[in-house]
Amino acid sequence: MDTQAMKSMPVGVVGLGLMGSSIVVALLASGHRVVALAPIAGEKEEASRHIANLFRHADATGMLTQGIASCIERLHLAEDYRQLADCRLVMECVIEDKQIKGAVYEQIAEAVAPDTIIASNTSAIPISELQALVPHPERFLGVHWAEPAYITRFLEVTCGKETDPSVGRFMVSLGEAWGKEPTLILKDIRGFITNRLMYAIYREALTLVEHGHTTLADADKAFRYDAGAWVTMMGIFERIAVEGGTDRLSVLKRLFPRLSNREDVPEMMRQMVAQGAKGIHNLRGLYPYTDASAKRWEAAFAQFNKAIYELASRYNTKDTAAVEEVNVSQAK
Numbered sequence: 001m002d003t004q005a006m007k008s009m010p011v012g013v014v015g016l017g018l019m020g021s022s023i024v025v026a027l028l029a030s031g032h033r034v035v036a037l038a039p040i041a042g043e044k045e046e047a048s049r050h051i052a053n054l055f056r057h058a059d060a061t062g063m064l065t066q067g068i069a070s071c072i073e074r075l076h077l078a079e080d081y082r083q084l085a086d087c088r089l090v091m092e093c094v095i096e097d098k099q100i101k102g103a104v105y106e107q108i109a110e111a112v113a114p115d116t117i118i119a120s121n122t123s124a125i126p127i128s129e130l131q132a133l134v135p136h137p138e139r140f141l142g143v144h145w146a147e148p149a150y151i152t153r154f155l156e157v158t159c160g161k162e163t164d165p166s167v168g169r170f171m172v173s174l175g176e177a178w179g180k181e182p183t184l185i186l187k188d189i190r191g192f193i194t195n196r197l198m199y200a201i202y203r204e205a206l207t208l209v210e211h212g213h214t215t216l217a218d219a220d221k222a223f224r225y226d227a228g229a230w231v232t233m234m235g236i237f238e239r240i241a242v243e244g245g246t247d248r249l250s251v252l253k254r255l256f257p258r259l260s261n262r263e264d265v266p267e268m269m270r271q272m273v274a275q276g277a278k279g280i281h282n283l284r285g286l287y288p289y290t291d292a293s294a295k296r297w298e299a300a301f302a303q304f305n306k307a308i309y310e311l312a313s314r315y316n317t318k319d320t321a322a323v324e325e326v327n328v329s330q331a332k
Contacts (some may be wrong), residue, residue: 001170003177005032012087012112014039014104018049019147020093025054026150026228028071029064030178035087037078039094043172044077051075056297058150061306073327081107091143091176093121100124102133109135117167119143121231121303123195137162142185143171144192151305153312155180160188206268207260216286221246232308233315 010033013024024036038044055068064071065150072107076083091110094100101120108118109241118140120130129303131137142158156174168184172174175182191199205219214222230239268286277284280294289297 001173001332006174006177008033009088010035010086012037012084012090012108013092013093014081014084014108015093015095016043016051017052017095019145019149020091021054022045022147022149023093023121023145023173024051024075025058025071025148026145028074029058029150030064031066031074033074033076035076035078035083037081037084039079039081039107044079044102047189048077054148054150057148057302060303061151061165063150063306081111084108084111085113087116089117089119090123091119095120096124098125098129098133099128105130105134113317115139115172117141121145123192124190126188126190127158131160131162138164140169141168141171142188142305143175144194146194148302148305151302151309153179153181153309154194155182156185156192156194157182158185158188159193162199202290203262203266206266207262210266210268232312 007030011027012035013020013027014037016036016038018026022034024034027034033177036047055064055071057061058064059068078084090103090112092104092108094104101122105118112118114136116139118134118136120127120140120142121144123144124128127140127142130142131140134140137160140162141163142156144156144158146152146154155178157171157175159165159166165186170185172182172184183193189196201223205223208214208215209219234242272284272286275284276282277286279285280289280297283289283291285293
């Protein structure tokens with residue numbers, strides 16, 4: 001299937017929370033007709049307002065090459081699963097509850113054709129467990145997005161034990177048609193790749209703060225101005241390849257035994273959950289927020305993601321010619 005044919009196929013999204021709504025905008029921006037289904041009573045109206053706000057953000061950052069009106073024409077907000085009948089791909093974006101997801105899959109499967117691909121945006125539940133809940137597990141897989149979905153290049157495709165590998169490869173091709181840089185995980189593991197890397201960092205940073213070795217602000221600065229200064233251009237192994245690894249072995253030997261290996265959840269995170277903290281979305285989090293500062297963060301994040309999206313493309317190390325061109329222009 002060529003790129004244009006991929007983008008013309010109808011896609012469904014079930015669950016229109018923050019992530020689901022963002023995925024809807026990403027799919028519409030890529031040219032798909034989208035059936036956005038709100039499975040919870042009263043969610044449709046709120047989702048409509050949120051999607052409208054996301055469209056304004058996406059348009060302001062220049063991501064909607066066809067304009068908002070063209071995207072809206074291809075959007076169908078629904079509450080009836082039968083409206084998914086023509087979709088060739090359905091993305092599930094409901095809460096991380098296996099029982100709830102199972103009930104959603106049952107209704108999706110009843111509405112769509114047997115060859116429709118069903119994908120979950122889960123970041124916590126193994127795909128092999130979820131695919132046991134669908135009648136055609138060979139056409140079920142994980143498609144993990146990053147927020148905001150319509151700007152970031154990240155896409156993590158995860159196959160379960162019974163996923164047909166050709167379905168995984170198709171999703172990678174589809175992700176590339178969306179302007180993503182998808183990774184394909186053929187062996188399902190809990191947390192996938194991205195979450196395992198990030199939560200290892202969270203554990204170490206939270207432990208350092210909890211033990212009084214640093215503060216939240218200084219831990220953030222250390223990460224932002226070291227890894228954050230190069231990580232968009234290159235991955236961790238590319239970094240070692242560029243720098244050389246002669247000193248790494250001695251550092252690893254000394255440092256590995258001292259890194260946190262705790263299995264409990266740090267108290268700061270427990271308190272955030274108890275308070276229902278959602279950061280700038282409800283002005284509760286590890287840092288203090290006001291309405292004004294939350295709006296500034298949201299606007300800045302949208303602008304930043306646009307800039308990073310373009311920067312990652314400019315410094316794509318897989319395209320040597322592009323890198324050489326940048327170096328030549330800088331030399332001038």
